[in-house]
Amino acid sequence: MSLQSQDILRRSASPTQPPIAREHKEEVAKLIDVTTCIGCKACQVACSEWNDLRDEIGSNVGVYDNPADLTAESWTVMRYSEVEQNGKLEWLIRKDGCMHCADPGCLKACPSPGAIIQYANGIVDFQSEHCIGCGYCISGCPFNVPRINAKDNKAYKCTLCSDRVSVGQEPACVKTCPTGAIRFGSKEAMKEYAAERVGELKTRGFDQAGLYDPAGVGGTHVMYVLHHADQPELYHGLKKDPEISPVVNLWKGILKPLSTIGLAASVLFGFFHYIGVGPNKAEEDEEEKA
Amino acid sequence: MQVNRRQFFKLCAGGMAGSTIATLGFLPEKALADVRSYKLMRASETRNTCPYCSVGCGILMYSLGDGAKNAKSDIFHIEGDPDHPVNRGALCPKGAGLVDFIHSPNRLKYPEVREAGSNEWKRISWDEAFDRIARHVKTDRDANFIEKNADGVTVNRWLSTGFLAASASSNEAGWLTHKFTRSLGMLAVDNQARV
Numbered sequence: 001m002s003l004q005s006q007d008i009l010r011r012s013a014s015p016t017q018p019p020i021a022r023e024h025k026e027e028v029a030k031l032i033d034v035t036t037c038i039g040c041k042a043c044q045v046a047c048s049e050w051n052d053l054r055d056e057i058g059s060n061v062g063v064y065d066n067p068a069d070l071t072a073e074s075w076t077v078m079r080y081s082e083v084e085q086n087g088k089l090e091w092l093i094r095k096d097g098c099m100h101c102a103d104p105g106c107l108k109a110c111p112s113p114g115a116i117i118q119y120a121n122g123i124v125d126f127q128s129e130h131c132i133g134c135g136y137c138i139s140g141c142p143f144n145v146p147r148i149n150a151k152d153n154k155a156y157k158c159t160l161c162s163d164r165v166s167v168g169q170e171p172a173c174v175k176t177c178p179t180g181a182i183r184f185g186s187k188e189a190m191k192e193y194a195a196e197r198v199g200e201l202k203t204r205g206f207d208q209a210g211l212y213d214p215a216g217v218g219g220t221h222v223m224y225v226l227h228h229a230d231q232p233e234l235y236h237g238l239k240k241d242p243e244i245s246p247v248v249n250l251w252k253g254i255l256k257p258l259s260t261i262g263l264a265a266s267v268l269f270g271f272f273h274y275i276g277v278g279p280n281k282a283e284e285d286e287e288e289k290a
Numbered sequence: 291m292q293v294n295r296r297q298f299f300k301l302c303a304g305g306m307a308g309s310t311i312a313t314l315g316f317l318p319e320k321a322l323a324d325v326r327s328y329k330l331m332r333a334s335e336t337r338n339t340c341p342y343c344s345v346g347c348g349i350l351m352y353s354l355g356d357g358a359k360n361a362k363s364d365i366f367h368i369e370g371d372p373d374h375p376v377n378r379g380a381l382c383p384k385g386a387g388l389v390d391f392i393h394s395p396n397r398l399k400y401p402e403v404r405e406a407g408s409n410e411w412k413r414i415s416w417d418e419a420f421d422r423i424a425r426h427v428k429t430d431r432d433a434n435f436i437e438k439n440a441d442g443v444t445v446n447r448w449l450s451t452g453f454l455a456a457s458a459s460s461n462e463a464g465w466l467t468h469k470f471t472r473s474l475g476m477l478a479v480d481n482q483a484r485v
Contacts, residue, residue: 005324040382040383042380042381042382042383042385042386044383045383045386045387046369046381046386049367049368049369049386049387049389049390050367050369125325127324159325159326162325162326163325163326163327163328163329164328165325166325166328167328172369175369175370175372175379175380176369176370176379176380176381176382176385176386177380178377178380178381178382180380263310263311264311267307267311
């Protein structure tokens with residue numbers, strides 16, 4: 001039932017070029033304005049409703065975070081952090097989930113051809129039927145987002161509602177957000193809106209307000225407006241300069257092509273040796289002895 | 291075909307080398323990918339109002355089946371109505387999870403009564419329920435209706451019974467609620483008319 005979408009920028013573990021003729025597509029982005037979020041979790045509910053996910057009902061662990069962590073059936077969770085800034089308590093609430101990096105670490109680390117793809121609009125999507133459950137995407141992810149499902153041993157994460165976006169709708173979490181803290185549109189439009197919000201926050205005394213669109217992963221298609229953009233760590237350990245692990249880069253960027261060349265060279269050497277020197281002839285009497 | 295030992299080894303080695311190269315990335319695969327098919331494509335869309343609080347958000351309910359006589363409709367997805375002036379598509383966590391509320395096994399679907407002294411709920415018919423309610427209303431009103439206050443002024447009030455109405459009612463339902471309660475002299479009416 002696969003369609004010829006022709007708009008796949010990248011495909012995991014595939015040396016062949018995917019068809020990218022339809023790459024003249026607007027890059028989309030989700031903007032999460034942490035400063036207007038009230039932590040109601042409507043996005044969590046709308047996500048599981050739209051995606052037909054029903055995670056196991058957990059237990060209260062003493063904080064508002066519920067479920068306590070992302071799971072294969074909870075693709076977004078609210079992270080609540082109580083921090084002290086400028087001598088007063090601040091309650092920072094961040095919607096956690098896949099950031100849809102322009103340079104996705106999960107896709108780079110994935111060894112299964114076509115299990116992770118990146119569309120021209122920027123969405124990074126898992127094609128779960130190709131997933132082999134190795135978990136390399138988790139080590140490759142700078143934001144620790146994908147999770148393996150114990151029931152089928154496959155990795156899952158937010159799809160940015162690629163099924164809704166493909167028919168021109170916004171993701172389910174964006175649509176439901178009662179305070180309008182989650183917005184969706186072209187990446188350009190979202191940057192403009194974010195700049196407006198940052199300007200407003202600065203007039204309200206948040207001098208370090210800013211947009212979180214980390215360059216280390218080529219920018220993301222899920223961005224945050226933060227009151228303390230200089231200290232993203234305050235928001236439940238959001239990384240300041242997220243980068244794909246050097247191990248993944250070394251292994252997939254250097255070692256894998258090298259090993260492929262090495263293998264091809266040894267095969268070629270064997271072939272030319274056979275042509276040039278010929279097969280190794282055993283002596284008649286030796287064969288008899290053996 | 292005659293294959294001697296040496297040729298057999300050659301065949302095996304050749305096959306192994308070929309398959310190794312293929313699995314190491316020299317075998318092109320179809321570069322196809324697809325998003326999940328859009329699940330509302332041919333679903334029936336019905337507008338309604340969220341049953342929870344008095345904000346009264348507009349919802350869109352999507353159901354299986356196209357109304358054909360042999361198909362039984364069933365709601366499988368609910369989201370906010372973008373054309374509704376109250377919420378313009380947004381829903382709170384309770385509204386966003388309405389589909390599970392509809393299909394909840396704990397949902398009340400018929401009248402039940404827990405008799406005094408009993409700890410069990412018993413299913414009763416609608417007729418029986420209405421009769422019982424009317425009986426309670428009449429008995430209580432006959433006993434506690436206040437016609438005149440201490441100064442002898444006619445007040446016609448009934449303070450010992452209240453009325454719980456719906457927050458998401460239309461004007462017409464609201465008018466009926468008011469007409470019914472006030473004609474009995476009832477003052478305590480709660481429409482959950484607050485956020």
